[in-house]
Amino acid sequence: MPSRTSLALAGFCCLIAPIGFALGRWSGSTTTPATVASARESPASTARISERAGRPATEPANYSTVAIENLGEVEFDQAFSLLQSVPKEALTVWAKRLEALPVGPRKTAGITAFFKTLAQMDTRTAVDLALSLERYEARWTAVGSIGNATPAANLGEVARMYTALHEKKLGLSDLIINWSRADPAATAEFLAGYEGDVDNKDIEQLMANWAALDSAAASRWLENQVAGRRDEDVYAGFYSGWLEEDRAAALSALRSRASDKTLSKALGTVTMDLFKDLPESAREFVLTLPANAQESAVHSIVHDVTAIYLGGVPDLRASDVAKWLVTLPEELWRDTVGEVVNRWPDEDSVGRDAWIDQLPLDSHDALLVAYCRAGNSYIQAENLKMGLRIRDESLRRKTVRDVFGDMEEQAQQALWRNEQLTPAERKELAKILQ
Amino acid sequence: MIVNFRYRSGLAAILLVAALSFAAGRLMPNGSEVSAPVRITAPVIDDRPNEVNVPIVVPTHLPDVVTMPFREAYAILKAAPEEKLRSYFSELQQKRPKPTRYAAMTSFFKTLIHVNPRLTREMILQLKKDDRWPAMYAIREASPPGGMRAVAEVLLGFDRMAISSCSWDMLRDTLDEWGKNDPLALKEFIESHRTQDVDRYLPTLIRNWAAYDPEAAQKWMQEEMANHPAPPPGDENLGDGWTSTMASMTTDWIAGFLENDPEAAINYVLEHANEPAIKDSIESFAGDLFAMSPDRARDFLSRLPEEQLTAGLLGINRKANRFIRSDEKDNTASPRFVAEWMMRSFPDAWQQSFDNVLLEWKYGNAQELFAWMSDLPANARDTVVRKFPTFVFEDKPSEDFDLIMQVRDPALRDALLETLARGTTMHGKLLVAVLEKASLPPGQKAHLINLVPPEETFSESEDTEQKSD
Numbered sequence: 049m050p051s052r053t054s055l056a057l058a059g060f061c062c063l064i065a066p067i068g069f070a071l072g073r074w075s076g077s078t079t080t081p082a083t084v085a086s087a088r089e090s091p092a093s094t095a096r097i098s099e100r101a102g103r104p105a106t107e108p109a110n111y112s113t114v115a116i117e118n119l120g121e122v123e124f125d126q127a128f129s130l131l132q133s134v135p136k137e138a139l140t141v142w143a144k145r146l147e148a149l150p151v152g153p154r155k156t157a158g159i160t161a162f163f164k165t166l167a168q169m170d171t172r173t174a175v176d177l178a179l180s181l182e183r184y185e186a187r188w189t190a191v192g193s194i195g196n197a198t199p200a201a202n203l204g205e206v207a208r209m210y211t212a213l214h215e216k217k218l219g220l221s222d223l224i225i226n227w228s229r230a231d232p233a234a235t236a237e238f239l240a241g242y243e244g245d246v247d248n249k250d251i252e253q254l255m256a257n258w259a260a261l262d263s264a265a266a267s268r269w270l271e272n273q274v275a276g277r278r279d280e281d282v283y284a285g286f287y288s289g290w291l292e293e294d295r296a297a298a299l300s301a302l303r304s305r306a307s308d309k310t311l312s313k314a315l316g317t318v319t320m321d322l323f324k325d326l327p328e329s330a331r332e333f334v335l336t337l338p339a340n341a342q343e344s345a346v347h348s349i350v351h352d353v354t355a356i357y358l359g360g361v362p363d364l365r366a367s368d369v370a371k372w373l374v375t376l377p378e379e380l381w382r383d384t385v386g387e388v389v390n391r392w393p394d395e396d397s398v399g400r401d402a403w404i405d406q407l408p409l410d411s412h413d414a415l416l417v418a419y420c421r422a423g424n425s426y427i428q429a430e431n432l433k434m435g436l437r438i439r440d441e442s443l444r445r446k447t448v449r450d451v452f453g454d455m456e457e458q459a460q461q462a463l464w465r466n467e468q469l470t471p472a473e474r475k476e477l478a479k480i481l482q
Numbered sequence: 483m484i485v486n487f488r489y490r491s492g493l494a495a496i497l498l499v500a501a502l503s504f505a506a507g508r509l510m511p512n513g514s515e516v517s518a519p520v521r522i523t524a525p526v527i528d529d530r531p532n533e534v535n536v537p538i539v540v541p542t543h544l545p546d547v548v549t550m551p552f553r554e555a556y557a558i559l560k561a562a563p564e565e566k567l568r569s570y571f572s573e574l575q576q577k578r579p580k581p582t583r584y585a586a587m588t589s590f591f592k593t594l595i596h597v598n599p600r601l602t603r604e605m606i607l608q609l610k611k612d613d614r615w616p617a618m619y620a621i622r623e624a625s626p627p628g629g630m631r632a633v634a635e636v637l638l639g640f641d642r643m644a645i646s647s648c649s650w651d652m653l654r655d656t657l658d659e660w661g662k663n664d665p666l667a668l669k670e671f672i673e674s675h676r677t678q679d680v681d682r683y684l685p686t687l688i689r690n691w692a693a694y695d696p697e698a699a700q701k702w703m704q705e706e707m708a709n710h711p712a713p714p715p716g717d718e719n720l721g722d723g724w725t726s727t728m729a730s731m732t733t734d735w736i737a738g739f740l741e742n743d744p745e746a747a748i749n750y751v752l753e754h755a756n757e758p759a760i761k762d763s764i765e766s767f768a769g770d771l772f773a774m775s776p777d778r779a780r781d782f783l784s785r786l787p788e789e790q791l792t793a794g795l796l797g798i799n800r801k802a803n804r805f806i807r808s809d810e811k812d813n814t815a816s817p818r819f820v821a822e823w824m825m826r827s828f829p830d831a832w833q834q835s836f837d838n839v840l841l842e843w844k845y846g847n848a849q850e851l852f853a854w855m856s857d858l859p860a861n862a863r864d865t866v867v868r869k870f871p872t873f874v875f876e877d878k879p880s881e882d883f884d885l886i887m888q889v890r891d892p893a894l895r896d897a898l899l900e901t902l903a904r905g906t907t908m909h910g911k912l913l914v915a916v917l918e919k920a921s922l923p924p925g926q927k928a929h930l931i932n933l934v935p936p937e938e939t940f941s942e943s944e945d946t947e948q949k950s951d
Contacts, residue, residue, distance in 0.1 A: 120663040124596045124626040151774050152741035153662035153693045160659060161626065168552040168624070183812045196623035199552045200589050215805065229585035230548050257581040292579040324612070359647020
């Protein structure tokens, strides 16, 4: 039997335990987080963030020592801790103060750093504050910073911001691309209610991501769109995504509708995707297509290396494309391979020539004919040299005569003077053109 | 003794219980500190109070950085040793399908650039070409100023033309953001990457540096100009060489100077207004000054010689922005404000520099523009009608015709139709087809069709140019 003292002791312990627990919990919740304290006490942050003057009279004194316009100059840790440690009231005051700064890099830098940092830790507040800014430049700098920095998990807030801006023509591409990678259904739901313009190129991105993650849902969504939405760009995105999810099903479906003109871009995109991954699969796919669709499929790959780019560069290498092309039936490359081989990098001309020389005779000569005929006004001597390497003599003479025989006199003389030509080549050219 | 012992034991027991319960209370996490269950598809809106001193457990495998709040991802990547980060990076590269991998890469690198810019740079440069894009965009968008060096080095790792074009330059935007925060760091970066075609970014540096310290920026700029090898013949025609860079540096230095000390910059420009480099800068200077203060801009322009006044007004006319509505609180750059300010401030000079205002207004709010035009005095209205920008697009040849037909004032509508017909230098035949189908009186139709200039072929245009030369 426990003694009376023991019972009293046990009772007292039962009483003291919850009190101790409550005291402990209270003391924990009132402790300043270490990182916040260090941010406040950090020499760097106090030196840089507190160097400011001219606080508006209405601003609460607690935040006045913080030169928020210098936020970008401190370590991210400190900026992050600072914004975390203050109430929304302080953030509002700082946003207004940034907006009121004179035009200049300090203002732009301050707004950018503030909204980028805040968007990452509390997107909703960042959006609310950006929307509350009245000055045009400041508001759009904030909007851009939030759009750039917001984590994928909070992109719904960016969508809310864009909706609230009530602008007809906003660039939605980045939002759609990034959000649909993580949550395509939410992205589509946003677009359904969005009042501004939505480009089909953006829907193409949505489809590419959605179909890769859930082609059935993407397909259902697409079926319910107005006809104008279901254009060749959008289908190209859809099939490209579906290829990621289920290669066999996507290829089979595309093959069965290969004559549909709305799918010609999809054919090209899918062939290109296959080519990048495994050229042999691309070849097999092309060869199983109806004849009229084969050209569309091959064109995308050829076009990538032969197009003239005002921005960007080809995705593929001309040498890879050329080697792949000649594995196809000749009618699919006869007219285009010359342009492709023309783009083979000059620094690898030895590799190019060695590759051409090992081709079977028919392919060898057909390729050189194509090369010789491919328009290249800058290096015509190169075209001629290639033409002179055609092994079949009558084909060689015909090709060279066709290409160079009707040249204007001035151009022909320039060609004769070209130092790239050897005496033997000049002699043969003269013989052919006689 | 026994009593004393019991008393001591009891006291010790009570103290022990109190201490343990205190510790338990203190260490137990608050409800809000416990991670919310991760939702797979719905976006997580993170509304939790800000607690950051939760002990960090670095997961063995790459956590779901896409759905987790930034602060958690940041805390994990910050706590993870470099080897662990490298193992996360390997996992990232294995993720399928592509959208999942890209989403994870974007979130991972957006976070890592805050934690370890050096490692971020190293990892991105290891990625294969297609995967490098989302990673590069991620750090470019999210990086704090402290990570800008790494971002710039990643961007320099690309073929410049692969990520830029004739009209935009991805690296310039990054360097501009960096320069706004720390122009001296940018200067050092440029000086240490001379071999990587970075001269083109000197104007970006100068602009931002001058806004902080115009004298130092000018001194450095002048030394650069003096020390740089002379540009090759014809460089001035390329628009992309050293001649163009030098001209831009001067313009950008003045723009920065204006932001640093408007009064001093205005005086400087007025004193040097006849120097070629400054003359070329007046257009953009006036535009920037107008954005800062229309009154100051008026005062500045009124002190310029006539030629420079036209250039200055051109710069202000370029500030008109179709996206800014007249009824906005900050409407200084709305086309209506700019148009009315120009007419009011320079009643004899606005006519020569008005094209962009009308273009922006037309695409921003055509109905407002038409109503405004109707109310103008006859002389001003004639000028505006003559300058009204019209186009006949190949794919939508009736677009401008349809727009003009919405004008309520018949006299204004007819006058604008004449401007459209006269100004059609391309696709005239398409416009004629539109006019033929239009519900206009036959006489007016014939008159308008007569006004459409005959279409020139390409070689005819060249001939005309040569003759005029």
